[in-house]
Amino acid sequence: MLQIEGWKRVLIWTTCAIGLLFALPNGFYSKVETYNDAKDAGTVAMGWPSFLPSGLVNLGLDLRGGAHLLGEVKLAEVYTTRLEGFWPEVRNVLREERSTVGAIRQQDGGEGELRVRIGNPEAIDHAMKIVRTLARPVSSLSGGLTDDIVVSSVGDNLIVTLSEAEKLATDDRTMAQSLEIIRRRVDEAGTREPTIQRQGTERVLIQVPGLGSAQELKDLIGTPALLTFQTVVGQTSNSSGTAGIGNELVQSAENETLYYVLERAPVVTGEDLTDAQPSFDQNGQPAVNFRFNTSGARKFGQYTTDHIGEPFAIVLDNQVISAPTIQSAITGGSGIITGNFDVTESTRLSTLLRAGSLPASLEFLEERTVGPELGQDSIDAGKIACMVGFAAVLIFMAMSYGTFGIFANIALIINVGLIFGLLSMIGATLTLPGIAGIVLTIGMAVDANVLIFERIREELKTAKGPARAIELGYEKALSAIIDANITTFLTAAILFFMGAGPVKGFAITLGLGIITSVFTAIFVTRIMVVIWFEWRKPKTLEV
Template sequence: MKKLDIFKIIIIIFAILLSLWYLKPTFQFFSMSPEEKAKMDPYKLDRLKDKILNLGLDLQGGMHLVLEADMSKLKEKAEAEDVIDRAIEVIRNRIDQYGVSEPVIQKQGRTRIIVELPGLQDKQRAKELIGRTALLEFILLEDPELFSDLIDKIDMYLAKKAKPESTQNVSLTAQESKQTNAENDSLEDLTKMLEEEEAKTEELGGEKPFSSLLVSWGGDIYVSEENIPKVKKILADSIVKKLIPVRSQILWASKPEIIRDKNYYGLYLLKKEPELTGAGIADARAEIGSGASLQTANRPYVTFTLNSEGADIFDRVTRANINKRLAIVLDKKVYSAPTIRSRIPHGRGQITGNFTMNEAKDLAIVLRSGALPIPLKQIEERTIGPTLGRDSIRAGITAALFGMAVVIIFMMIYYKLSGVLANLALFLNVLFIMAVLAGFHATLTLPGIAGIILTIGMSIDANVLIFERIREELALGKTIRTAIDVGYSRAFRTILDANVTTFITAVVLYQFGTGPIRGFAVTLSIGILASMFTALIITRVIYDIITSRYTIKHLSI
């Protein structure tokens, strides 16, 4: 046997063993039951997932979202493309930290972004994580007296505007707002105060149409959940908007406080301009509080660290505003409004609230990844269940197996033992395709399975060309050895031309296609290379081994 043939045999054996090694984690992972996966060490399971062939959205289920950017706030149209690219990068960072494997995030047209999240479990949480603008601001609260005066002015305007209607809501006068002491309030005191003020409301007969919808507790203003629509309607009035100082704004709390088994949302008057934004954040982490602080004891909260520039600004702001309140505002919702007791020189702080651990983790993720440069609204959502994915896998595998079975039977009947050789090349072709996909940690989709099925036909086509050439040479009376050599030599050019043109088509599909089209192009490209290797190298080496070791008078073809 020639040295070249020995070298080819070594390459073939190495390729087969390497393919089996790459596919082993995939076989191991998908053969495990959910119970076995749950019992497995999380670190080892993650390591195993990093080595497997991923299944796409259409095979394992998940979520498909189409987001559209609100371009109305852009000053120049030239900014649009840059803004979309930055939004895609922010979304990608958030999803990567969330832990979804092989997401698809791409631009569609000029203003839309497609997001595909295969294998996603908590869909609502993911939507909130992706769509949240995450504009973090640190804003000083206005003086309580200014807020009380504003409430009085709104009451006066509403009283003049229309006949006051009776209400059973809690009354709050400006003088009472000033006298409320945050340090001495307790839940029992509040309950008593609410009962007293409910009686006062009836006596007032609706003379305070705005403040009667409010509750003062702990130095802050609250609105019961059922009164929120009324308060929002009042604040949306064009005249009321003009009553609000130009350099101030009214914002709501992010989450309610539970008072007397009812939800009350905080209402804050803040300065309009922030002292610092989330651009100054270097890191953010979700943590569980210890018993050292009653505010965070055994509760999730978020710690953040500012970069050097942000730390300098924070130091200056806290030093100049001791005993004033600084609100931590995310997407125009107040998460907390602590009082500045002393300067904070090192740029470290925390965001507290009624968080669950998942909410704290998601908040930390969006703070680390940065704010979206433009608001995004969801215009389409499709959820594919795992059952549909399993049905797709079953249908794809059935189609592939049925196609292979028909081809195998045909090749064995028509080409006899040479057909068996072609079938062996076919199996190795599929093995190499799957191994390459697993080795590159690629994602297999339904179009990808279609590409594999097409490759099965192309692989057999190459062998058919070779066998027909060999038959022609044998018909001319040439020896078996010569017929094989000439057959492979003459078929090579035809096979190469056909595969090169198909490969170029696959490259074009990958370059200009999206999602599923790219999946088809990838598997088709790998299949073309694998089919040429199996048809031109592997089958030829097997023929060479047989003809060099045995004296063959008749070739079964």
């Protein structure tokens, strides 16, 4: 019999109502956006009822305008930094065997290697064995475990490099850390829904809608903001001087003719920071207050306790911004950074320090600024395309199938609302290809209804009665509908997982459109037909 249980009717209409409710804020985009901004800022949010959903479909770079960058992370720098930090461990274990290996001294090596000369060349094999005890296991591509370092020798020089498995693991960690830090910096600046994705092995795609220029974005995320606290060995005014093995020559930020000789291995780094806030020093000049985590506070406190009366350098992005003398032990885990910067610079510095330092430098290969006017043109063109396609489908269905076509048109309107409701619920970003996906969905949405209505026409010719014809029409068209939509959905899934950027946007709207189309065709139009049939009780059907 042609009937639908009461609980199914309630479930179908409830699903439609919830989907349309979540899509509602997009009809009042500016008002809801202002409400959300005020809510995020912690101020009084007005202009939109708080009991209604306030999720919006985020507009992509090509619709809203903004900045686009493609950057390459210099992964090789991390290898060198990693091995420089490994030197103290190597030095300590070899010192314990000094009677056998002799004097040890760090040498200048090639990029990505740590080179140590030992005083007794005959003990080089013993020294290699000792250093290998510092190796840690790491998973290899074959699924087994291998050491994270490779120890070799050339004459009286012991050479330590990272293994290939460790380099691959380091690359993954570095890229994940870079993506997270870039995301933090962009979020700290208060921008909306950025797109930050890894591309290939060492590239990062960054798109920030609503930002004024690509240069502004570069200034925000391109600065390494690498903060270190290092031991001062000496000072010089000669930039071409040699710092010595294990040391480095760093220019003063306040005096271009002054250079500091610093120990390369830092006492504490910016990774140990937990907070940084703009403030003012005792002279009323802009400064930055900082606080260490437990580990950083312990190391900083121990160092300042052991080196009272000695200078230490605060180094930011390879420039000494301050080199104060330690007056007393600093055990509270907090301090202040002073320098020649204004309020804007101190605010920006604190933002960068809170977000963390990039593990490696970032080289920008491509940059674009998309103006909001171009984005508005895309929106207007998308609206026109949607309305033209929508109107053509509505007219065709009404003229071809009469009352049943009107039911299909109502379901199509609900379908588009459900698409926007789902996009709002998952926080998706709508791009120009995404609009193309919606336009394609509008055209495809009535396919299922066409199959059903044509099948009902065929069943009416067997004179089984209108109720039975409708029932058989939905039953026998179901397999064709599912087959057609599953293949299209699989194509959308492949586009999503294999594609990037705009292709993903198209795949998302196409995939969601398929789900909502099947739902509205199989359930929504059917419940409308059943309600109409129960009300009119027609003896014949005009499909």
